[in-house]
Amino acid sequence: MSAVKPPVLAIENLRVEYPLANGAVFTAVESASLVIQPGEIHALVGESGAGKTTIGNAVMGLLEKPGHIAAGSIHIGGKPLDPSKGSAEGVVLGRDVGAVFQDPMTSLNPLFTVESQLTETMRTHLKLDKAAARARALSLLEAVGIPEPERRLKAYPHQLSGGQRQRVVIAAALSCDPKLVVADEPTTALDVSVQAQILKLLRDLADQRGIGILLVTHNMGVVAQIADRVTIMHRGKVVETGPTAEVLRRPKAPYAKALIGAVPRIDAKLDRFPVIGEEGKGRAAEARAALRGKAERADAIADGTPILSVENLCVEYVTSGLLPGSKGHTFRAVDGVSFSVHSGEVFGLVGESGCGKTTIANVVSGLVRPTAGRVVYRGQNVAGEGAVRRVGPLRQAIQMIFQDPYSSLNSRMRIGSILAEPILFYRLAATAAEAKDDVARLIEAVGLEAEAAERFPHAFSGGQRQRLSISRALGARPKLIVCDEPTSSLDVSVQAQILNLLKDLRDATGLTLLLISHDLAVVRQMCDRVAVMRSGKLVEEAESETLFEAPQHPYTKELLSLVPTLDRIRGESEAA
Amino acid sequence: MKTLASPGLITRIGAPISVLAAAALALIIVACALLASWIAPYDPTNLASFDLMNAELPPAFTADGDAHFLLGTDNQGRDLLSTMLYGARVSIMIGGGAVLVAATLGVMLGLLAGYFGGKVDALIMRIGDVILSFPTILLALLVSGVARAVFPGAATAEWAPIILICAIATNEWVQYARTVRAATMVETAKDYVRAAKVIGLPSRRIMLRHILPNVMSPVLVISTINLAAAVLTEATLSFLGVGMPPTYPSLGTLIRIGNEFVFSGIWWIALFPALALVILVLAVNIVGDWLRDRFNPKLRVKR
Known part of the structure; x- marks a missing residue:
């Protein structure tokens, strides 16, 4: 890279504002500056609402109205971007700036073949004829590593896997030889194994073609793996910027330190997660002690029989045919899975998307009926052939926490009525006043103020909602809680808080947790024992430490090796 | 705290002036109709209050008009304005009743179908499909025809509204159930x-x-649009002679009566009820369309 070339992207003192309906102005980005040289990957990280995507959109001229650039400048390849038009003189989105978006399921038009999506931009911007565009599309597909590119050209997006689709999106972004690619969370929707391939592809493109990449992400592991430089943002402001290794190893700003500290480690188990800011408030400890008193945990099983055992579980989904009477298609989501969970432990179930882990969570919590096999809770068959009906204490015993805190609370009900529902339904409180007390205690136990009962769910942030969702599950006084990806839609600092909360609740009430997750680092931090799943089957089950230190199955080894982590960098800094 | 009277309210609703005007007009008509027994100059349901001698008097503003009867009189000597107010009340009550019955039935069946799925869903929705394959008027004629055949009192002033409500609701619940x-x-x-x-x-x-x-x-949005449709269906049925009896006329009945006299130069008996009907239905439809667009996120323009 010669020094005389202008940087592919230079942002100086950028300020993006959104005028609000009431006349106030929301500043999404304030005095942000960054420079990307050719061949450099510059990561922009931060939690949701930090303004990182806004910067990406400003560069691409895709700011949503009424948002606009209020101050500062953006130069693309040395040419200034006109804030009023949202594009630089002679710079065309699609030709000089390529875009890769988060979700490959929606960023390709389902009605066009791969060929027409790829050739469209080339024919518009490069004025290529059909044959030349096709030849170029072929070479691009080869460059992004799609097998049998000849055949894939004819394919529609739904005929490709998620990873292949994201490759096609990247190929489209590269189609006109851009100098700059803006990649907004390019691997967030993908599994770790696919993510590793896409990250390697981006790195190769930067190295071999000298493309500058602005990588917007929330994942510190991704940053550590491929970025040359990193800029950490918080509430619209740049808090720290510099070479990746330096920033991640020795962050200076307090927020950067806290953010990096909150990333779950996969290399060693910690007692608690370091947490940014306050970790819940109020009388959490008292409230938890009170819950424990009510839960009557006297019946802990002493003789070592498991609290829950899943035996030979099979779940099949039948998709119906197009015409009535035509034979449907059977899909086996869970295929002969057996494991058992002991009282008081945290049992982890990990695997990539589509491996059947969530289906198992649904069977255990009674939402889905198994095709074969059974689930036994404390000697009682609760799912499968000959299962007893789950009513009363049996139904109360197993509760669930869901992935999406935005849809798991009914937006038309006050928090108080949502939390009181299980209490009143199971008559766990003698009077209305007592129920109200219980609700207050539940809210305090998850680190919120009891006044929350009077408010509606929209008044709370994602992390607070997840806390409330946990207190609803606790309201039925369960013995076992199924946690289905409880933190995967939360920011890393909030994730640390929620995971700490689950640990504390487990310690205080002797709960058993079945934790479903795709995040191996989270699983290592939380679980006592772990089972790894792959396409409906259990491939390995072991004590958590054993599994992470000495994995036996090749798939487990592969998964562990693919996770992008901070640990390499961290390890070096500790050795130094 | 903002009070209701603050200038922010109307801008917060965000409706264009035409919608606000339509809403006001619809409210005025509905209010006048519901308060008919207090504001109407005469009581057309009371036989003693009108005289056949006054029959077919033209509106007061024409040359031969009688100042006592602002919009003239009908063929029985009833004051047309009073008869229209009472008629609008009948129309609106039947329309509202039909919407209420259809919405309740449709919402319940739709909940069952959507929640349970499978056979329950198939049964309910196929019944709905069958009903929708009949033209609205035909089905309503069928229902009221059958009701009259098996139940001799069906054409009386007490029972006709109930039969009409059922006939109209039979059709309209399907739309609620589907949504x-x-x-x-x-x-x-x-x-x-x-x-x-x-x-x-x-x-x-x-x-x-x-x-x-x-x-x-x-459901609320559909109800507004369906209210207008129900009032129209009722008017059509009454116009065809299977609706409200002439002794207790709805707007549709009045138009039918007037229709017989239009060609003898007595235009007002048909015209004024027809105008009232058009204005009411149009106003309600404008409000309904606006509500529908407003609750449809796909059509909402970013401001």
Whole structure:
């Protein structure tokens, strides 16, 4: 890279504002500056609402109205971007700036073949004829590593896997030889194994073609793996910027330190997660002690029989045919899975998307009926052939926490009525006043103020909602809680808080947790024992430490090796 | 705190002036109709209050008009304005009743179909499909015809409104059921419903307490548009002679009566009720269309 070339992207003192309906102005980005040289990957990280995507959109001229650039400048390849038009003189989105978006399921038009999506931009911007565009599309597909590119050209997006689709999106972004690619969370929707391939592809493109990449992400592991430089943002402001290794190893700003500290480690188990800011408030400890008193945990099983055992579980989904009477298609989501969970432990179930882990969570919590096999809770068959009906204490015993805190609370009900529902339904409180007390205690136990009962769910942030969702599950006084990806839609600092909360609740009430997750680092931090799943089957089950230190199955080894982590960098800094 | 009278209210509703005007007009007509017994100059249902001698008097503003009868009189000597006010009341009450019955039935069946799916869903929705394959008027004629055949009192002033409400609702519930079914399917897949299932709440409680409040906004929108449609259907049926009897006329009955006299130069008996009907239906439709657009996120323009 010669020094005389202008940087592919230079942002100086950028300020993006959104005028609000009431006349106030929301500043999404304030005095942000960054420079990307050719061949450099510059990561922009931060939690949701930090303004990182806004910067990406400003560069691409895709700011949503009424948002606009209020101050500062953006130069693309040395040419200034006109804030009023949202594009630089002679710079065309699609030709000089390529875009890769988060979700490959929606960023390709389902009605066009791969060929027409790829050739469209080339024919518009490069004025290529059909044959030349096709030849170029072929070479691009080869460059992004799609097998049998000849055949894939004819394919529609739904005929490709998620990873292949994201490759096609990247190929489209590269189609006109851009100098700059803006990649907004390019691997967030993908599994770790696919993510590793896409990250390697981006790195190769930067190295071999000298493309500058602005990588917007929330994942510190991704940053550590491929970025040359990193800029950490918080509430619209740049808090720290510099070479990746330096920033991640020795962050200076307090927020950067806290953010990096909150990333779950996969290399060693910690007692608690370091947490940014306050970790819940109020009388959490008292409230938890009170819950424990009510839960009557006297019946802990002493003789070592498991609290829950899943035996030979099979779940099949039948998709119906197009015409009535035509034979449907059977899909086996869970295929002969057996494991058992002991009282008081945290049992982890990990695997990539589509491996059947969530289906198992649904069977255990009674939402889905198994095709074969059974689930036994404390000697009682609760799912499968000959299962007893789950009513009363049996139904109360197993509760669930869901992935999406935005849809798991009914937006038309006050928090108080949502939390009181299980209490009143199971008559766990003698009077209305007592129920109200219980609700207050539940809210305090998850680190919120009891006044929350009077408010509606929209008044709370994602992390607070997840806390409330946990207190609803606790309201039925369960013995076992199924946690289905409880933190995967939360920011890393909030994730640390929620995971700490689950640990504390487990310690205080002797709960058993079945934790479903795709995040191996989270699983290592939380679980006592772990089972790894792959396409409906259990491939390995072991004590958590054993599994992470000495994995036996090749798939487990592969998964562990693919996770992008901070640990390499961290390890070096500790050795130094 | 802002009071209701603050200037912000109207801008916060965000409706264009034409919609506000239509809403005001619709409200005025409905209010006048409902208050007919107090504001109408005469009582057309009271035989003693009118005289056949006054029959077919033209409106007061024409050359031969009588100052006592602002819009003239009908063929029985009833004051047309009073008869129209009472008629509008009948029309609106039948329309409103039909919407209420159709909405209740449709929402319940839609909830069941969407929540349980499978055979329950197939049964309810196929019945709905069959009903929709008949033209609205034909089906309503069928229902009121059958009712008159098996039940001799069906044509009387007491029973005719109930028969009409049933005849119109038979058709309209399907639209509610389809909309609510679709919305219920979306809501049922959401985590808050799954959470309620895991807690072990009975299906009835999940449907009524959790899902119903979340599927109601499209129902309100459909109801507005259907109210106008129901008033029109009622008028059509009455015009065809299977609706309200002439002794207790709705707007449709009045138009039918007037229709017989139009060619003898007595135009007002048909014209004024017809105008009232058009204005009412148009106003309600404008409000309904606006509501529909407003609750449809796809059509909402970013401001």
